[in-house]
Amino acid sequence: ETGVTQTPRHLVMGMTNKKSLKCEQHLGHNAMYWYKQSAKKPLELMFVYNFKEQTENNSVPSRFSPECPNSSHLFLHLHTLQPEDSALYLCASSQSHTSLRETQYFGPGTRLLVL
Amino acid sequence: KQEVTQIPAALSVPEGENLVLNCSFTDSAIYNLQWFRQDPGKGLTSLLLIQSSQREQTSGRLNASLDKSSGRSTLYIAASQPGDSATYLCAVSGNTPLVFGKGTRLSVIA
Numbered sequence: 299e300t301g302v303t304q305t306p307r308h309l310v311m312g313m314t315n316k317k318s319l320k321c322e323q324h325l326g327h328n329a330m331y332w333y334k335q336s337a338k339k340p341l342e343l344m345f346v347y348n349f350k351e352q353t354e355n356n357s358v359p360s361r362f363s364p365e366c367p368n369s370s371h372l373f374l375h376l377h378t379l380q381p382e383d384s385a386l387y388l389c390a391s392s393q394s395h396t397s398l399r400e401t402q403y404f405g406p407g408t409r410l411l412v413l
Numbered sequence: 414k415q416e417v418t419q420i421p422a423a424l425s426v427p428e429g430e431n432l433v434l435n436c437s438f439t440d441s442a443i444y445n446l447q448w449f450r451q452d453p454g455k456g457l458t459s460l461l462l463i464q465s466s467q468r469e470q471t472s473g474r475l476n477a478s479l480d481k482s483s484g485r486s487t488l489y490i491a492a493s494q495p496g497d498s499a500t501y502l503c504a505v506s507g508n509t510p511l512v513f514g515k516g517t518r519l520s521v522i523a
Contacts, residue, residue, distance in 0.1 A: 302456075331510070340417070341457075341502065341513040354510065388456055401447060402511065404456040 301325040302405035304389050310411045311379065319374040319408045321389030328394050330372040331402065332364060335386040347372060348394065379412045386410070415440045419503055419514035426493055427522050434488040434517045436503030441484050448477050448488050449502040451516070457502065461488070493521045 302323045311317050323330065332344040346354035347366040361383075363375040372389055386409050390402040416439045426432050436446070445464045449457040461470045461477040463486070469478040476489040490497060500518045504511040 304456075338515070340515050341504075341511075343510055343512075346510060386454070390457075401459045401462050403459070404449075406456040407454070409454065 302389060302391055302403050304387075304405040304408050306408060307406065308409045308411075310413065311376070312413050313379060313381075315379075316375070316377040318376065319387055319389075319410075321372040321374075321405055323370055323372075323389075323391040323403070323405075325391060325403060327391040327403070328369050329392045330366060330369070331390040331392075332372065332374055333388040333390065335388060335407070337385075341388070344374075376410075379410075381412050384410055384412045415443075415505060415507055415509070415512045417503055417505055417512050417514035419501075419517050421517060422515065423518040423520075425520040425522060428493060428495060430493050430521075431489065431491050432493055432519070434490070434501050434503075434519070436486040436488070436514055438484045438486075438505045438512075440507060441481050443481065443505045443507045445506050446477075446479055446486050447504045447506070447511070448475075448486075449504065451500045451502060453499075460501075490519075493519075495521050495523045497521050 305320045329348045334342045344358045345364045350366050365373040386407045388407045389405040392400045392402045418437045420435045447462045448460045451457050463470045463479045474491040479486045498521050500516040502516045504513045
């Protein structure tokens, strides 16, 4: 176990649905990340939170809305998604976003299918 | 903009072989380079992290090297085993958080 958990592990939703992905880290870290992994594309950084504050939004469409209520929890709220948003969504954490010399610890991911 | 390329995209070897995976990056101004392993449908597991001031790191049968000036890294796997079958991802950290390559999908045949 990496100390980073994600729920649900699998999600199927229609384009008009609203759903949320949840990530929790038990490592005492202060930075959390959302990544998107699509088939045949590199892992793409979506959002970065450091001490609950969003420090990076990598030009992500507004149909993805992150929320970080505390340093241990990170949510990704989804609404009116498109089929091309189907992907593996990975959460990660690190001690601090300001120190880029540290490794990130990844959760198992949520496999999302948008119909 | 940093770009990371991994060659080959896929590799199949018989058990016991030594093998090398390659990673190249376009901007040599990096803080570190990491190698990750990803099993199908799973998250990433960090294997080795090389700081920009280092030349290599070793963990068990794995050895990663870094040539920052030429923008290259290699991951050497000795005496490969079927359990090594996975996708191996290279990622660099510079002025922005991690930038990943597409990975090399490794199959070790018993």
